[in-house]
Amino acid sequence: MSARAEINAILSKLNPLAPKGYFIGLHIRFAAPIMQFQTYSKEWADHYSTKAYALRDPMIAWGFSTNGAVRWSAVPVPDPFNILGDAASFGMKYGVAISHGPISSRTIAGLTRADREYTDSEIEQISKQIRLLHELTEPPESLTKAQIEALRCIAEGDRHAAAAAKLGITESAFKARLISARERLMARTTAEALQRAKEYRLL
Known part of the structure; x- marks a missing residue:
């Protein structure tokens, strides 16, 4: 569950x-x-x-x-x-x-x-x-390197395709990283995940 x-x-x-x-x-x-x-x-x-x-x-x-x-x-x-x-x-x-x-x-x-x-x-x-x-709902103490990289790309305004190219991965792999970041931060959206990561000082 x-x-x-x-x-x-x-x-x-x-x-x-x-x-x-x-x-x-x-x-x-x-x-x-x-x-x-x-x-x-x-x-x-x-x-x-x-x-x-x-x-x-x-x-x-x-x-x-x-x-x-x-x-x-x-x-x-x-x-x-x-x-x-x-x-x-x-x-x-x-x-x-x-x-x-x-x-x-x-x-x-x-x-x-x-x-x-x-x-x-x-x-x-x-x-x-x-x-x-x-x-x-205990906030996580850390994110994985992959999750941090994906969220940072979004924070910098990159679209999914551009972010995937920057990281040298497929767009579906990039989306999977965002999904795992959202789940770890218990966020409904990527924007909410980004906000929480900043609040928890994980970025």
């Missing part, structure tokens, strides 16, 4: 556990996740963004302070902007926050529902899936 398929399988297990949506920020570095997934309503996502809540969210503050899991109702972090109260008005009344990984590459997730608190067993199940996602 490909990494992308494994990620989708994990997300499909989380969907029924978060009827009012979730947000998962994977490997947050320099204040931004390298990959994120969100199923919150568009109304809440727009409201959250307009209010710049990410800078003030007690869930995120808690997530950067520790590893583990906590119900929203028990978060030991002040909420002076009443973000959790605001979320409840959008039907997100109960939630759980999960934090995992080193501070230099932390994964933080929030899942929510409208009807009741999460049970201990549900929180354990969610925590396990978030840890799996974190491990599955």
